[in-house]
Amino acid sequence: MSTSETSERLIESTRELLWERGYVGTSPKAIQQRAGAGQGSMYHHFSGKPDLALTAIRRTAEEMRGKAEQQLGGPGTAVERITAYLRRERDVLKGCPVGRLTQDPDVMADAALRAPVDETFVWLRGRLAEVLAEGVACGELSAGLDPAVTAATVVAVLQGGYVLARAAGSTAPFEQAVDGVLGLLAAQSS
Amino acid sequence: MSTSETSERLIESTRELLWERGYVGTSPKAIQQRAGAGQGSMYHHFSGKPDLALTAIRRTAEEMRGKAEQQLGGPGTAVERITAYLRRERDVLKGCPVGRLTQDPDVMADAALRAPVDETFVWLRGRLAEVLAEGVACGELSAGLDPAVTAATVVAVLQGGYVLARAAGSTAPFEQAVDGVLGLLAAQSS
DNA sequence: GTCTATAGCCAGATAGAC
DNA sequence: GTCTATCTGGCTATAGAC
Numbered sequence: 001m002s003t004s005e006t007s008e009r010l011i012e013s014t015r016e017l018l019w020e021r022g023y024v025g026t027s028p029k030a031i032q033q034r035a036g037a038g039q040g041s042m043y044h045h046f047s048g049k050p051d052l053a054l055t056a057i058r059r060t061a062e063e064m065r066g067k068a069e070q071q072l073g074g075p076g077t078a079v080e081r082i083t084a085y086l087r088r089e090r091d092v093l094k095g096c097p098v099g100r101l102t103q104d105p106d107v108m109a110d111a112a113l114r115a116p117v118d119e120t121f122v123w124l125r126g127r128l129a130e131v132l133a134e135g136v137a138c139g140e141l142s143a144g145l146d147p148a149v150t151a152a153t154v155v156a157v158l159q160g161g162y163v164l165a166r167a168a169g170s171t172a173p174f175e176q177a178v179d180g181v182l183g184l185l186a187a188q189s190s
Numbered sequence: 191m192s193t194s195e196t197s198e199r200l201i202e203s204t205r206e207l208l209w210e211r212g213y214v215g216t217s218p219k220a221i222q223q224r225a226g227a228g229q230g231s232m233y234h235h236f237s238g239k240p241d242l243a244l245t246a247i248r249r250t251a252e253e254m255r256g257k258a259e260q261q262l263g264g265p266g267t268a269v270e271r272i273t274a275y276l277r278r279e280r281d282v283l284k285g286c287p288v289g290r291l292t293q294d295p296d297v298m299a300d301a302a303l304r305a306p307v308d309e310t311f312v313w314l315r316g317r318l319a320e321v322l323a324e325g326v327a328c329g330e331l332s333a334g335l336d337p338a339v340t341a342a343t344v345v346a347v348l349q350g351g352y353v354l355a356r357a358a359g360s361t362a363p364f365e366q367a368v369d370g371v372l373g374l375l376a377a378q379s380s
Numbered sequence: 381g382t383c384t385a386t387a388g389c390c391a392g393a394t395a396g397a398c
Numbered sequence: 399g400t401c402t403a404t405c406t407g408g409c410t411a412t413a414g415a416c
Contacts, residue, residue: 006399021295025214027391039393040400048393095293102356103285103293105211114359121357146373152354152363153370159353160346166292167311169304173342180343183336184374196381217409230382233411 007045009035014056019097023053023104023113054112060097061116065123072127078135079185082128082154086178092171095162125151142188150185157181197235199225204246209287213243213294213303244302250287251306255313262317268325269375272318272344276368282361285352315341332378340375347371 003011013034017026028049032042046052071085098120107113128151135141157177164173193201203224207216218239222232236242261275288310297303318341325331347367354363 004399022212022214022293024212025295028393029391038401040402043393044399049391099350099353099357100293102353103212103290105215108356108359114357117357118359121354121363125354125363142377144373144377146370149366149370149373151370152351152366153347153374156348156350156354156363156367156371157343157346158350160289160348160350161342163289163292163349163353164311164315164342164346166298167289167304167307169298169308173311173315173346176339176342177346180336180339180341181346181371181374183334183339184343184371184378187332187334187377188374194381218411219409228383229411230384234381238411239409 004045006035006037006041010037010042010045010052011056011059014052015060015097018053018056018060019094019100022100023107026053028052050110050113053107054116057098057101057107057113058116061120064096064098064120068124068127072131077140078131078138079140079182079189081131082185083182085128086154086158086182092162092165092174093169095166096159099159099162121155125155127151128154139190141185142190145188154181194235196225196227196231200227200232200235200242201246201249204242205250205287208243208246208250209284209290212290213297216243218242240300240303243297244306247288247291247297247303248306251310254286254288254310258314258317262321267330268321268328269330269372269379271321272375273372275318276344276348276372282352282355282364283359285356286349289349289352311345315345317341318344329380331375332380335378344371 010031013031014026017030017034021030028039028042031052032039035042042052046055067088068085071088072081074081074084076084098117101107101113101117107117125148129147132141132145132147132150136143136145136147157180161174161177164177165171167173200221203221204216207220207224218229218232221242222229232242236245257278258275261278262271264271264274266274288307291297291303291307297307315338319337322331322335322337322340326333326335326337347370351364351367354367355361357363
């Protein structure tokens with residue numbers, strides 16, 4: 001196969017550490033220790049920390065899109081699918097593994113590392129806008145609702161909900177923020 | 191005065207660097223260089239990086255509350271004050287100097303550093319809930335609107351808007367997210 | 381109060397043996 | 399493919415002179 005067992009463990013360890021500690025806070029040594037690999041292994045499979053991080057970030061971004069599509073592309077009305085997406089089980093206190101990278105100056109400064117982060121949110125906003133537009137088209141939602149800006153609001157509530165939950169050390173503010181936007185959206189139902 | 195000029199410059203430099211690079215990404219050396227102070231100065235005025243960071247974070251949190259109160263405690267209806275707060279001029283691409291700290295594992299792991307972050311968002315959600323409750327009480331907003339959860343939504347839209355803007359390298363998604371939640375809120379007006 | 385010197389440790393990577 | 403040895407430089411702090 002194209003990726004060895006060791007390479008695979010290095011990628012998964014990097015994904016975990018990027019989620020827990022960010023790019024700046026993650027050292028090659030920490031990655032190697034978690035993966036149970038030596039320095040030689042890591043520098044054989046990857047050119048360095050940026051290369052390994054890029055592989056890890058791409059995989060995490062792809063995973064996030066896949067999970068979102070499970071609810072957004074599922075059965076039900078527009079509001080039902082968005083509700084399912086927002087209320088899906090999540091590691092709220094760990095935050096969003098993609099959104100967290102936007103706070104990492106070294107990631108944002110590197111066009112290659114930043115691209116998958118950008119693309120993920122562009123896709124997510126677009127996908128949510130599609131779902132909302134379907135709701136408007138079939139009369140489920142008010143014709144006055146703007147799908148694109150409302151999609152941005154929904155994604156922002158999620159990302160901001162993570163921030164509030166981490167600040168509080170509790171999932172409660174996240175759930176409140178989600179309940180609040182769903183309440184506002186319910187008022188748009190015909 | 192209680193704080194010397196040098197101490198003051200160290201605090202301000204720390205505030206800037208915490209905003210730009212976070213706690214993990216900010217070294218004592220970088221702080222000293224930006225402040226134009228030597229190591230001796232820094233360790234004379236502060237016991238170390240955590241002490242200096244705590245002073246900086248407390249000041250930033252206080253400043254954020256003061257700025258929010260300018261709009262939330264100003265004139266106008268509930269929706270007008272919330273609109274003024276959300277549309278206030280901001281360094282959108284730099285993100286929120288308090289919210290960004292929630293992504294810093296070393297800040298969240300230290301109860302003293304984390305407390306001002308927690309308190310800031312508790313206060314902000316409470317203050318917004320008060321404003322929304324006033325709107326409901328005077329009949330400006332629908333009686334079915336829950337002030338506490340909607341307040342969490344509004345704060346989350348702001349924090350998440352910053353995330354989307356940084357990911358995109360553009361303020362557009364932030365403005366869309368704000369427009370979206372204000373549109374949903376407008377539909378609650380009698 | 382501020383400076384320089386020093387110290388131990390870690391980051392990030394290279395070299396070359398096996 | 400993986401290992402150990404090695405290197406340069408930065409991090410964080412202490413010591414003690416001025």
